[in-house]
Amino acid sequence: MAITLPAHPAPNDVNPTILDFGVTLRPATGGPVLKVGRPGSRLRIAVSYPPMEPPVASRFISRLLEAKRTGHLIIKFPLLGLNQGSPGAPVIDGAGQAGTTLTLRGLTPNYRVKEGYWLSIIDASGQHYVHNARTTIAAGADGTVSFQIEPPLRKPFADGATVLLAQPMIEGFIDGGEWSWSTDTAHHTGLSFVLEEAS
Template identity: 45%
Template sequence: MSIALPLSPSPSSSTPSYLDYGGTLRPIFGGAMQKLTRLGDRFAIEVTLPPLPYAETGMLWIARLIRAQRDGAIFPWPQPDFDTGAPGSPVVNGSGQSGSAINLRGLANGYTVKEGQFFSIIHGGRRYLEQAAATATVANGQLSLPITPMLRISPQNGAVVEIAKPMIEGLLDGDARSWSVDLARTVGLTFTITEMK
C-alpha cells in the first residue's frame, strides 16, 4: 500500500510532467510524419521541499520517503491558485468504461469542471491521475467528461473520483533516497513520483 507523504510544508517548487508513451514516425525520405497514440500515457512530478528543521519535520519526511521507496507514494497534485470549489461526492457512473471520456455521478448540480482541471480515480486501491480535456457542467448530478490521457484502467461502477483534492500515486524515481544536512540542522529533500500505470 502506497505511503501518504506529509502535507506540510508545501513544496518550494514542483515540476509536473506528462509522459507520452506513444511515438512519432519520421520517414527518412521526407514523407508525412505520423503520430502513434498508445495506451499508457501518465503523469510524474518532481518536488523540492524548503529546508526542513531535522527534529521538527525532517525526520518525518525522511521516514515516509524511505517507506515510499519500497511501497510507492501518494502526494497532492498542484493546481496553484485554482479553487476546486464543492464538487459533491463524485463517483464513476457505470462499469466497462474506456477511451477518452468518463461518466460520473454524485456531483453537485451546476458544478463546472474546467478544461485543464485535474482529478484522480481510485481503482483497485490505486489512484490514476486524469485531466479534463474540455469544460463541462453537471446536470442532474451527472457528467460525461472528455479526459486526457485515455483511461488506463476500466474503473468499476462507484469508484471514488477525487476532484476536490486530486492526488498522484506512483513510485519514487531512482534506487536510493538521500538528503542533505547543513550547519543550520535543516534537511534538503528532492524527489520524483511517477505513476506506475
C-alpha cells in the same frame, strides 16, 4: 498500503511531466511524420520542499525511505492555487469506460467541470490515476456529466469508483535507483524526489 507524508511543510516547487508512450514515426524519405498513439500515458512530478528543521525532516525521511522500498507513495496533486470548487461526491457512472470520455454521477447539481481541472480516479485496490479535464461543462440537475479527459483512461474502472475532483491525489513510486537528501551547516535539511505514477 500507500505511504503519506506529513501535511507541513507543503512543497515549494513542483514540476509535472507527461509520460507519453506513443511513437513518432519520421520517414527516412521525407514523407509526413506519423504519430502512433499507445495506451498508458501517465504523470510524473518532481517535488521539492523548503529547508526543514531536523525534527520535521526526520519524519519525512523515515516515510520516504519506506516509500522508496515499497513503491507506494501518495501525495496531493499540486493544484498551484487553482480552486476546483465543491464537486460533491463524484463516482464513475457506468463500468468499462475507455478512451478519452469520462462519465460521472454524484456531482453537486450544476457544478462546472472546467478545462484544465485535475482529477484522480481510485480503482478497486485503492490506486489513484490522474487525469486532466479537456472540456468545460456543467453537471445536470441530476449530478451527472460527461466530458473529455487526457491522458486516456488506463483501465476499465468499476461502476461507482470514487473520483477526487476537489483535491486529486497522485500515487506511484520514487523514481531512480537511489534517493538522497542534503543537510547544511545550519542543520537544515533539503528534500526532493520524483514521483511517477505506477500504472
